[in-house]
Structures are given as C-alpha cells and as structure tokens.
Amino acid sequence: MSEEFLISAKPDLQKARADWLASLKEERRLARLTLEAYERDTRQFLQFLTGHCGGAPGLSDIAEMRPADLRAFLAARRADGAGARTLGRGLAGIRSLLRFLERKGLANAAGAGALRAPRAPKGLPKPLTAADARRVASGEGQLAEEPWIAARNAAVLALLYGSGLRIGEALGLKGADIPAMRSGSLRVTGKGSKVRIVPVLPVVAEAVAEYQRLCPYPLGNDAPLFRGARGGQLQPAIIQREMRKMRSALNLPDTATPHALRHSFATHLLGRGGDLRAIQELLGHASLSTTQVYTAVDTSRLLEIYEKAHPRA
Missing domain, CATH: 1.10.443.10 (Intergrase catalytic core)
Structure with missing residues (x-):
C-alpha cells in the first residue's frame, strides 16, 4: 500500500498502521479497492484525531479508544456529507485496525466493538430488461x-x-x-x-x-x-x-x-x-x-x- 499521503500520526502509530495495511494485503488478500478504502478511511480518522486530541495521535492515544471518540468521528464525517454506507465501511476499517493492535497488545478494541454501525438503507439491484x-x-x-x-x-x-x-x-x-x-x-x-x-x-x-x-x-x-x-x-x-x-x-x-x-x-x-x-x-x-x-x-x-x-x- 502506497504511503504517498502525509499521515497525521506519530511514528509509532504510523508504523503500526502500515503493518496493518500490509497484513490486509498479504495475509487476508483483500481486494485492491477495499484496501484503498480502508487506507483512506483510517487516514481521515487520524486527521480527525489530530484536532480531537490537540496534536498528532500516537499509539497511547488510541490504546483505550472510547465509543464517544468514535461517535464524534462519525458525526464529523456525517456533517461532511458521508452517507451510512461510507460511515459503516469507515467504522469497519477502524475496528480492523484496533483489533490488529489488540492482538499485538497495543490497544483495546472493546470500545469500537461496542459501537453499532450506522444502518444503511437497503436497496435492491436494478437490472436492465x-x-x-x-x-x-x-x-x-x-x-x-x-x-x-x-x-x-x-x-x-x-x-x-x-x-x-x-x-x-x-x-x-x-x-x-x-x-x-x-x-x-x-x-x-x-x-x-x-x-x-x-x-x-x-x-x-x-x-x-x-x-x-x-x-x-x-x-x-x-x-x-x-x-x-x-x-x-x-x-x-x-x-x-x-x-x-x-x-x-x-x-x-x-x-x-x-x-x-x-x-x-x-x-x-x-x-x-x-x-x-x-x-x-x-x-x-x-x-x-x-x-x-x-x-x-x-x-x-x-x-x-x-x-x-x-x-x-
């Protein structure tokens, strides 16, 4: 996964995030578009945390992430026009990152797991005749x-x-x-x-x-x-x-x-x-x-x- 974008995070969190993205690509073999979406969503999350925490976040800042912090992020994204599907995918990416860090003993993913994803409206496929x-x-x-x-x-x-x-x-x-x-x-x-x-x-x-x-x-x-x-x-x-x-x-x-x-x-x-x-x-x-x-x-x-x-x- 390319790291051509500037990431709003301290070096320890940047490295952990890069390791997570690499594991998604090499071990879980996620599709390219899914990887790009997760990279973008977590980058936006870290940019939000920079303002939310008053500075670039590190591992210590997300080690005990609370549901209230994640709700604040989702509210900010919704205010920017993101729909329920986009918010749900963003939350899924953050959960995946936190679970990865939890397995390494670097974070607690319980807060993210307790938060329900926004409910997206169910639409039927629209085939041609x-x-x-x-x-x-x-x-x-x-x-x-x-x-x-x-x-x-x-x-x-x-x-x-x-x-x-x-x-x-x-x-x-x-x-x-x-x-x-x-x-x-x-x-x-x-x-x-x-x-x-x-x-x-x-x-x-x-x-x-x-x-x-x-x-x-x-x-x-x-x-x-x-x-x-x-x-x-x-x-x-x-x-x-x-x-x-x-x-x-x-x-x-x-x-x-x-x-x-x-x-x-x-x-x-x-x-x-x-x-x-x-x-x-x-x-x-x-x-x-x-x-x-x-x-x-x-x-x-x-x-x-x-x-x-x-x-x-």
Whole structure:
C-alpha cells in the first residue's frame, strides 16, 4: 500500500498502521479497492484525531479508544456529507485496525466493538430488461469512431452480461485467457483472490475474437487483454463513460451502468429457473445471503407485472 499521503500520526502509530495495511494485503488478500478504502478511511480518522486530541495521535492515544471518540468521528464525517454506507465501511476499517493492535497488545478494541454501525438503507439491484441488456451487450448504440475500440467495448460489455463478471475482473484478463474463452469457460480471480469458473457463451467468445482481430496491439499471454487507446491497460472509467453515452443513445435509465449488467446476468438467470446456489458460485459471492437479494428483485418484478396486467389489480 502506497504511503504517498502525509499521515497525521506519530511514528509509532504510523508504523503500526502500515503493518496493518500490509497484513490486509498479504495475509487476508483483500481486494485492491477495499484496501484503498480502508487506507483512506483510517487516514481521515487520524486527521480527525489530530484536532480531537490537540496534536498528532500516537499509539497511547488510541490504546483505550472510547465509543464517544468514535461517535464524534462519525458525526464529523456525517456533517461532511458521508452517507451510512461510507460511515459503516469507515467504522469497519477502524475496528480492523484496533483489533490488529489488540492482538499485538497495543490497544483495546472493546470500545469500537461496542459501537453499532450506522444502518444503511437497503436497496435492491436494478437490472436492465433482457431486451435492453442484449442491446447493450451487442454494442448497439456505441459512438466509438474506431472499429477496434467499438469491438473492444462490445467484448467487455458482453463479458459483464454473458458471464456475470465485475468490471475489474473483465479488465484484469490477460491474453492467455483467450483460448479458455474459445473453449467455453474461464477461470476468474475475484474478491479476496477467490477463483471461480464462469461460462463463456459462443456469442461472447465471438465478440472477444472480433476485438482480437481488430486490436492494433499485440495481445501476449502476460499482457492485458483489453487495451486503452494508447495501448495501456483499459481503465474502468472508459467503459463507464461509454455506458453513459449508450444510455442516451438507447434511451436507457440512469441505473444502466456496467455493474447493472452483472445484476442483469443474475436476475435473468434466476427468472429462467436458475438455481440460487449455482448463481452464487457464478457470481463469486462468499455468502448465499448476498445472492438472495436477487430473489427480491425477481419477486418485485413479478408483482409489478401483476399490478399492470391483472384486471382486478
């Protein structure tokens, strides 16, 4: 984890925090985005403590952290506009840091454990309709001027909907993954370095093959599969920007995002009788409860159809 930011803490706490971040990366193997969020959240916490304690905090200042101190931090973050999900994640990072220090005999994590996280509103995933998802995944409505870039975008979107990949998983593929896609399956490394096998439909493999044919850059085994305009690894922001353009061109709702294609993958499988456990494995969810949210999506859609169609509704 990069330490390019100035940390408001004494050297002993800076070192302990760096050791904690290293353990999250090397031992717990947390996803890169989660690590970045924990680094940012704890950095903001230490900046708050600098004002709260009247100076840069050290290990002695957080050794007996009280719930009141943490509540003051959460209140300050809320005043800055942070929502319940952000506050909950921030509290989770602080708890993790304090538990790490407690195991080393440097702090007491009981105060953080006694504090309840802010309750985030429960929202259901918002998938696209099957027709709209097919239009997006086929590349319809693209405005890319260069054919190879249009083919690249279509291949990425086809993988998101056809195989249920996260955008980071799709953009993390290498040239060595092309033969596997031709054979109809793909090994994907997801969150927490969890490996799963996902199917690759013939239409998805064809989209990747068309991109490979048009791509002006060599797609070596160890090189990124999806390239930016200058040949570097394609960044998620490029696909997200392209999706915003397609929303306008295809008259799609604002909820039509790259991640909505993954939601659509799960919801449409479930609606066609897919087994919930199988969908859990395909999505790479650690817990079945995470996958079960799609049953609520499917039920709400059925009720919506019922209310519109039933003569007595």
